[in-house]
Amino acid sequence: MIRPVQFRLNRKKVRLETDDERILLWVLRSDLALTGTKYGCGEAHCGACTVVVDGKAVRSCQTSLKEIAGKEVLTIEGLERNGHLHPLQKAFLEHEAFQCGFCTPGMIMNAYALLMKRPSPSKTDILKGMEDNLCRCGSHLRIVKAIQAAAKEMKGVRR
Amino acid sequence: MNQKRSEEKETVPDDPGFSLSRRRFLQGLGGGLFVLFSYNVLPAQERRPTDTQALPSDFNAFLRIAPDGKVTGFTGKIEMGQGVVTSLAQILAEELDVPLTSVDMILGDTDLCPWDMGTFGSRSIRFFGPPLREAAAEARALLIQLAAEYLGLGPERLIVRNGLVQDRDNPNKQVTYGRLAQGKIIERRLTSKPSPKPISQYRLIGKSSLRKDGVLKVTGKARYAGDVPLPNMLYASILRPPAHGAKLKSLDPSGIEKDREAKLIREGDLIAVLHPYPDGAEKALSGIKAEWDVPQSDLDPKTIYPHLLRVAPEGQVVTKGGDLGEGEKQAKSIFEGTYYDHYMAHAPMETHTAMAKPEGDRMVVWVSTQRPFGAKDEIARALSIPSEKVRVITPFVGGGFGGKTANRQAVEAARLSKLIGRPVQVAWSRREEFFYDTFRPAAIAKVGSGTDREGQITYWTFDAYFSGPRGVEQLYAIPHHRELFHGHYTGIPGAHPFSTGAWRAPGANFNVFARECHMDTMAAKLGWDPVEFRLKNLARKRSRRVLLTVAEKFGWKKRTKISGRGFGVALAEDAGAYVAGIGEVEVDRASGRVQVKRIVYVQDMGVVINPAGATTQMEGGLTMGLGQALTEEVRFKGGQILDLNFDTYEIPRFSWLPEIETVLIDNPDLSPQGGGEPSIVVVAALIGNAVFDATGARLYELPMTRERVQEALARSRA
Numbered sequence: 065m066i067r068p069v070q071f072r073l074n075r076k077k078v079r080l081e082t083d084d085e086r087i088l089l090w091v092l093r094s095d096l097a098l099t100g101t102k103y104g105c106g107e108a109h110c111g112a113c114t115v116v117v118d119g120k121a122v123r124s125c126q127t128s129l130k131e132i133a134g135k136e137v138l139t140i141e142g143l144e145r146n147g148h149l150h151p152l153q154k155a156f157l158e159h160e161a162f163q164c165g166f167c168t169p170g171m172i173m174n175a176y177a178l179l180m181k182r183p184s185p186s187k188t189d190i191l192k193g194m195e196d197n198l199c200r201c202g203s204h205l206r207i208v209k210a211i212q213a214a215a216k217e218m219k220g221v222r223r
Numbered sequence: 224m225n226q227k228r229s230e231e232k233e234t235v236p237d238d239p240g241f242s243l244s245r246r247r248f249l250q251g252l253g254g255g256l257f258v259l260f261s262y263n264v265l266p267a268q269e270r271r272p273t274d275t276q277a278l279p280s281d282f283n284a285f286l287r288i289a290p291d292g293k294v295t296g297f298t299g300k301i302e303m304g305q306g307v308v309t310s311l312a313q314i315l316a317e318e319l320d321v322p323l324t325s326v327d328m329i330l331g332d333t334d335l336c337p338w339d340m341g342t343f344g345s346r347s348i349r350f351f352g353p354p355l356r357e358a359a360a361e362a363r364a365l366l367i368q369l370a371a372e373y374l375g376l377g378p379e380r381l382i383v384r385n386g387l388v389q390d391r392d393n394p395n396k397q398v399t400y401g402r403l404a405q406g407k408i409i410e411r412r413l414t415s416k417p418s419p420k421p422i423s424q425y426r427l428i429g430k431s432s433l434r435k436d437g438v439l440k441v442t443g444k445a446r447y448a449g450d451v452p453l454p455n456m457l458y459a460s461i462l463r464p465p466a467h468g469a470k471l472k473s474l475d476p477s478g479i480e481k482d483r484e485a486k487l488i489r490e491g492d493l494i495a496v497l498h499p500y501p502d503g504a505e506k507a508l509s510g511i512k513a514e515w516d517v518p519q520s521d522l523d524p525k526t527i528y529p530h531l532l533r534v535a536p537e538g539q540v541v542t543k544g545g546d547l548g549e550g551e552k553q554a555k556s557i558f559e560g561t562y563y564d565h566y567m568a569h570a571p572m573e574t575h576t577a578m579a580k581p582e583g584d585r586m587v588v589w590v591s592t593q594r595p596f597g598a599k600d601e602i603a604r605a606l607s608i609p610s611e612k613v614r615v616i617t618p619f620v621g622g623g624f625g626g627k628t629a630n631r632q633a634v635e636a637a638r639l640s641k642l643i644g645r646p647v648q649v650a651w652s653r654r655e656e657f658f659y660d661t662f663r664p665a666a667i668a669k670v671g672s673g674t675d676r677e678g679q680i681t682y683w684t685f686d687a688y689f690s691g692p693r694g695v696e697q698l699y700a701i702p703h704h705r706e707l708f709h710g711h712y713t714g715i716p717g718a719h720p721f722s723t724g725a726w727r728a729p730g731a732n733f734n735v736f737a738r739e740c741h742m743d744t745m746a747a748k749l750g751w752d753p754v755e756f757r758l759k760n761l762a763r764k765r766s767r768r769v770l771l772t773v774a775e776k777f778g779w780k781k782r783t784k785i786s787g788r789g790f791g792v793a794l795a796e797d798a799g800a801y802v803a804g805i806g807e808v809e810v811d812r813a814s815g816r817v818q819v820k821r822i823v824y825v826q827d828m829g830v831v832i833n834p835a836g837a838t839t840q841m842e843g844g845l846t847m848g849l850g851q852a853l854t855e856e857v858r859f860k861g862g863q864i865l866d867l868n869f870d871t872y873e874i875p876r877f878s879w880l881p882e883i884e885t886v887l888i889d890n891p892d893l894s895p896q897g898g899g900e901p902s903i904v905v906v907a908a909l910i911g912n913a914v915f916d917a918t919g920a921r922l923y924e925l926p927m928t929r930e931r932v933q934e935a936l937a938r939s940r941a
Contacts, residue, residue: 086502164620
């Protein structure tokens with residue numbers, strides 16, 4: 065149904081007039097030119113399309129605009145603040161927790177939501193929380209280290 | 224940028240290959256110092272095959288120093304996560320004596336970069352590193368010469384630090400590289416070999432520099448082929464057959480009329496919907512009705528093996544020595560084993576993607592590819608235009624693993640773009656990615672061997688069917704042996720029901736499994752410790768060193784029968800690197816599930832450019848290797864692919880993660896060897912051997928799925 069859809073995207077108000085059944089991933093990538101969120105599988109098996117909606121990790125490839133109307137959406141582009149990288153981004157950099165980088169935005173956004181839910185995750189919490197994000201290059205070891213390091217840095221400080 | 228400047232050409236006189244396009248390239252980038260190269264500098268395997276003796280008319284440069292001192296390196300290699308955007312820059316910065324931050328690499332742009340055969344085979348540093356190094360050394364020598372003239376000093380008085388040339392006794396007498404390159408277009412043809420810097424003087428090489436693509440990748444700003452926004456662009460959704468070999472019977476496109484923005488394009492076999500939105504294209508395509516004739520086939524994961532053995536070509540020798548008859552005579556114990564490999568998918572996180580844009584009489588295509596120059600030629604052929612009219616640009620590639628040497632999507636995008644006269648993006652869905660993969664081929668390996676009373680292997684025969692020759696060459700010191708391969712990984716007509724190709728360390732990923740499991744089987748039957756048995760039959764120093772090192776690091780305890788602890792070892796040589804790994808597994812006998820608890824892995828790759836980069840490649844290969852060892856298998860019925868997404872095609876997840884410890888052997892006397900692939904070749908073998916040590920059950924088939932583990936357990940109990 066074509067209708068105006070309003071939501072907050074990376075802390076800014078967005079208003080679109082389009083079919084609200086459309087999938088969020090494609091709206092982000094084409095209508096809004098935010099190409100950081102990636103298509104990996106289209107069926108919510110891989111997590112490459114992960115964004116955060118009202119603090120929860122969501123697979124944007126299976127989410128319609130209707131479902132996020134009025135909500136707070138955060139994408140990888142929204143993590144940086146005033147040119148400063150988020151602790152997760154810094155940790156991924158320092159621990160070289162990426163290779164080809166294609167799964168990286170989804171990994172970071174999923175980790176962001178994980179840390180919101182569990183600010184002091186155990187290693188098991190991290191493995192469980194990241195289980196549905198796939199990385200073909202095999203950066204898992206370093207991704208875990210990066211999340212652990214970011215959690216430490218962020219301890220107690222809510223962002 | 225058309226400033227007036229004097230053109231000083233310092234070059235090998237009267238180069239008949241100099242052409243307008245070269246001049247245009249030089250002027251397009253502004254002034255500066257350029258180092259070109261002539262093909263003879265490339266090692267033979269990297270040279271483009273030319274039909275004539277004339278110098279190539281296409282233009283190539285290795286590096287440019289701009290008037291502001293910035294250094295740009297040009298390479299036909301591409302970045303798909305192996306880190307060459309950083310390690311090649313390190314090599315360049317090292318030889319030029321400039322900070323790493325002032326060097327940027329331009330990768331995989333066919334208009335700007337030297338011709339390259341493709342990024343695969345763990346070759347980037349091994350084979351492109353040396354000519355890059357030499358170009359940089361030549362540039363540095365020239366700059367010192369220019370500085371000597373500029374400062375009025377003898378060149379022997381000069382040193383370089385961070386792009387600044389100084390009088391060694393009076394640092395105030397100085398000039399920057401940028402100043403020297405200013406106002407000139409200097410071409411230096413690289414024909415002689417200047418001496419690169421000796422390893423003892425390295426400041427950058429051997430240090431783990433932070434990756435140059437890091438910030439882009441963690442902020443989502445890194446651009447892949449699907450992230451190139453162009454005005455007036457269209458997205459394509461292409462009609463696909465339900466099975467390879469299917470023929471279109473009828474087509475009813477009336478369904479797309481519902482969407483006025485959807486446009487149907489048809490040219491021969493290519494039928495696509497173009498739309499201003501990607502989801503619009505997909506939706507419109509689903510409105511098209513098509514009927515297909517699917518050819519009948521009896522080929523499936525069970526029948527494929529007798530079929531392959533039936534159609535296999537004659538064996539070609541990989542290595543051989545001695546006299547098999549003699550070896551058999553000396554053998555007191557005889558061993559035979561047959562191993563099987565299933566079809567597997569590359570499954571990179573980024574699907575095959577391309578964006579094509581017509582520019583005048585040229586076609587510019589951004590492609591997610593491992594072979595930009597190959598893509599250029601394929602596009603030119605498909606469009607029936609000269610190759611110079613095509614430019615391929617390679618942004619960051621979201622994983623390749625050998626699967627993106629195939630450029631079908633680039634040709635599709637170019638054809639559609641030409642037909643519609645607008646930019647067109649083709650981004651395969653995950654289902655298309657699985658369907659059109661050039662799979663790791665199903666394969667068989669037959670091993671035969673014999674040992675004498677002292678545990679010396681007296682003879683060895685190895686027949687690799689359709690896996691290819693890599694990893695077949697004899698590693699051990701066996702007096703009588705012959706190793707054959709029957710068919711490359713690309714197959715032969717009539718062998719495979721779909722396309723096959725190179726899958727990370729092609730051939731070796733399976734052949735090493737067969738060899739190392741067979742070694743392990745022998746050791747067990749003879750009552751030898753697996754490590755000692757290998758050492759007994761191993762002469763190569765580098766092999767012995769990595770094996771002894773990994774055994775020590777792991778804490779391997781000598782055993783003459785299975786321990787139940789689940790420890791398994793494997794070693795190999797691949798891409799010039801010598802590697803060894805030991806793994807510990809836990810087998811759940813009820814479910815057949817194998818959990819790899821720990822892997823210790825040692826690699827001798829000669830000089831290491833970037834240790835952190837080499838380490839992520841080792842860890843990456845080990846982690847990726849878990850999938851081909853335990854779960855990855857493409858099921859099919861003739862040309863119909865049955866596994867089309869990650870719900871049924873299982874690749875390694877976080878819960879699989881073992882403790883991983885990697886060790887790089889210090890071997891500064893050897894030039895840099897391969898790093899992108901070697902680690903994956905020992906994974907399946909060390910897991911298979913570990914499962915045997917844990918349970919006494921031997922597996923001969925990859926992947927070692929739960930069902931197969933359960934079957935093997937049942938067999939061993941019987």
